[in-house]
Amino acid sequence: MKLAFLALVATKLTGDPCLQHNKDHNNVPCLTPPTHSKTVATLYEPADGKIIFGAWVETEAASTVGPITLGGDTPSAFNTRLGQNAGVFHMSQSIPLAISPFDQTQQTAPLNLLETTKTDAILFLTIYPSQTGPTPYDLITDRDLQLLAWQLGNVTDPTLSGRRVLLRFGPEMNGNWFAYGEQPTRYVAEYRRLVNAIRAVTKRVSFVWSPNAGNNYPFGVTRVADAELAALDTNKDGVFDSEDDPFSPYWPGEEYVDWVGTSLYWKGDAATGFPTKDNSRTPAGFFELILQGSESLAYAERYKKPLVMSEGGAAFALYQDGPTATVRLPVNAGQLAIQQSFWRSYLNTTLLRQFPRAKMFINFEHQKVHVIFYSYNNPEDPIAGGTRGITRDYRITFDSAVLAGLKTDLAALGAIVQWAGPYIAGYDWLTGSGGPNTATASAATSAPVKTDGPPATTVAVTTSKSDAIRSVTTVLVFGVWLALVF
Ligand SMILES: *[C@@H]1O[C@H](CO)[C@@H](O)[C@H](O)[C@H]1NC(C)=O
Ligand SMILES: *[C@@H]1O[C@H](CO)[C@@H](O)[C@H](O)[C@H]1NC(C)=O
Numbered sequence: 001m002k003l004a005f006l007a008l009v010a011t012k013l014t015g016d017p018c019l020q021h022n023k024d025h026n027n028v029p030c031l032t033p034p035t036h037s038k039t040v041a042t043l044y045e046p047a048d049g050k051i052i053f054g055a056w057v058e059t060e061a062a063s064t065v066g067p068i069t070l071g072g073d074t075p076s077a078f079n080t081r082l083g084q085n086a087g088v089f090h091m092s093q094s095i096p097l098a099i100s101p102f103d104q105t106q107q108t109a110p111l112n113l114l115e116t117t118k119t120d121a122i123l124f125l126t127i128y129p130s131q132t133g134p135t136p137y138d139l140i141t142d143r144d145l146q147l148l149a150w151q152l153g154n155v156t157d158p159t160l161s162g163r164r165v166l167l168r169f170g171p172e173m174n175g176n177w178f179a180y181g182e183q184p185t186r187y188v189a190e191y192r193r194l195v196n197a198i199r200a201v202t203k204r205v206s207f208v209w210s211p212n213a214g215n216n217y218p219f220g221v222t223r224v225a226d227a228e229l230a231a232l233d234t235n236k237d238g239v240f241d242s243e244d245d246p247f248s249p250y251w252p253g254e255e256y257v258d259w260v261g262t263s264l265y266w267k268g269d270a271a272t273g274f275p276t277k278d279n280s281r282t283p284a285g286f287f288e289l290i291l292q293g294s295e296s297l298a299y300a301e302r303y304k305k306p307l308v309m310s311e312g313g314a315a316f317a318l319y320q321d322g323p324t325a326t327v328r329l330p331v332n333a334g335q336l337a338i339q340q341s342f343w344r345s346y347l348n349t350t351l352l353r354q355f356p357r358a359k360m361f362i363n364f365e366h367q368k369v370h371v372i373f374y375s376y377n378n379p380e381d382p383i384a385g386g387t388r389g390i391t392r393d394y395r396i397t398f399d400s401a402v403l404a405g406l407k408t409d410l411a412a413l414g415a416i417v418q419w420a421g422p423y424i425a426g427y428d429w430l431t432g433s434g435g436p437n438t439a440t441a442s443a444a445t446s447a448p449v450k451t452d453g454p455p456a457t458t459v460a461v462t463t464s465k466s467d468a469i470r471s472v473t474t475v476l477v478f479g480v481w482l483a484l485v486f
Contacts, residue, residue, distance in 0.1 A: 043206040044164045045306045050418045054088030055365040066323040081397040085119045085420040092126040096144045119420035122164045129180040136180040145197035156204035158428040168208040175212045176221045184231045184249035191252040210261030210310045214246035247295040262296040264312035277317040279332035287345035308360035314342030315392035322389040
């Protein structure tokens with residue numbers, strides 16, 4: 001994750017809420033609150049008026065880096081801390097799969113940690129093109145795609161895990177901090193190739209297109225591969241610069257995208273200098289502010305796709321100087337104020353009414369030790385100049401005051417938040433049929449009731465055929481199940 005939007009914030013705070021960038025946006029209209037005219041829901045989209053909240057937790061093995069401990073977290077532990085079952089968990093793996101240096105096995109995301117929640121939480125799976133070489137796309141073989149498609153076929157198969165999956169390939173592809181970044185023609189070709197390979201095996205995966213917010217585009221890059229220059233230079237003035245569109249070259253086409261995603265971070269006030277560490281609170285209305293300034297919202301509206309904050313959060317800056325740090329940075333506004341003002345910009349009934357397509361929010365539940373890491377000309381982690389990386393805490397379920405504040409704000413949203421239901425073996429999310437199977441039913445002490453579909457009374461007005469089938473069938477299945485058990 002990486003975002004360099006800060007310079008824009010100051011402009012936008014004082015300016016017209018409907019500001020356009022000073023660059024060619026291919027006549028994208030200035031955004032106005034949408035009319036929500038969609039008639040068919042996207043695969044795994046919650047019903048209108050509902051949102052899904054979840055996290056990307058530190059599932060890697062625990063390790064100590066300077067003064068902090070990273071890793072060792074699980075989705076179950078997140079649910080326990082929150083006192084609720086999150087509706088989505090974000091995990092990642094690479095393509096080709098990374099190979100373990102210990103036993104040479106291929107490293108998939110730790111999906112077993114999702115199973116141990118015993119919930120039907122959605123898996124949000126990011127697929128990163130391998131970062132091991134300068135030409136990551138060249139490393140993706142048909143065999144790699146076949147393995148991924150089979151893996152997803154198995155994960156989503158109702159007779160196996162039966163889990164709903166949102167898949168995000170090559171996130172933040174319009175940024176320069178990943179080796180696969182800023183290569184739009186390659187990205188689009190590989191994205192389509194991957195979608196086609198997966199769809200040949202399963203229709204149960206929902207695809208997320210998730211560029212970075214376009215503020216500060218092209219993020220200091222002056223050199224690109226010649227083959228990509230024509231695509232990047234959208235205004236055809238011969239140079240690739242801030243006048244070019246940060247999104248359109250990367251759009252894979254409507255039929256390849258189910259959700260529009262975005263990464264969204266507050267790291268402090270850019271006016272105080274890079275790397276930001278001033279621990280100032282997130283500006284009110286931040287979510288809308290940034291989405292209005294980026295095109296994610298425009299794409300979601302234009303193509304009537306639901307919008308997901310694929311990863312995001314507000315950083316509490318802890319230390320400077322990366323892993324060698326010992327001295328704490330000034331707390332200033334404090335972790336609660338900084339992070340609460342961030343989540344209140346989306347766990348926010350005004351925002352949700354105004355932008356009903358915004359339906360899923362995933363907090364980057366991580367600490368991050370920034371070191372000299374980004375291989376390009378990125379002001380965030382300058383190699384020269386003596387200012388080294390910042391250690392930041394984006395987690396909102398560890399500090400007791402922050403956690404209490406989050407619980408209060410989530411509770412205030414009530415039924416708007418669609419929490420995960422119990423896992424029911426054999427349940428088919430496409431047809432709403434199947435499950436609970438006999439093994440599960442005989443072991444259960446209380447009836448498993450799916451709480452995360454729309455209630456049966458809303459069937460007549462629901463926008464999703466599969467939702468409607470699902471809720472009706474859930475009632476039927478539940479009835480049959482009761483008849484069998486009692
Ligand atoms: C599950 O994976 C195997 C390969 O490991 C594959 O042969 C099979 O087709 C997959 N099942 C589904 C439903 O995709
Ligand atoms: C809630 O959202 C609205 C619309 O974006 C915004 O104006 C308001 O400032 C937000 N509230 C907070 C506390 O961010």
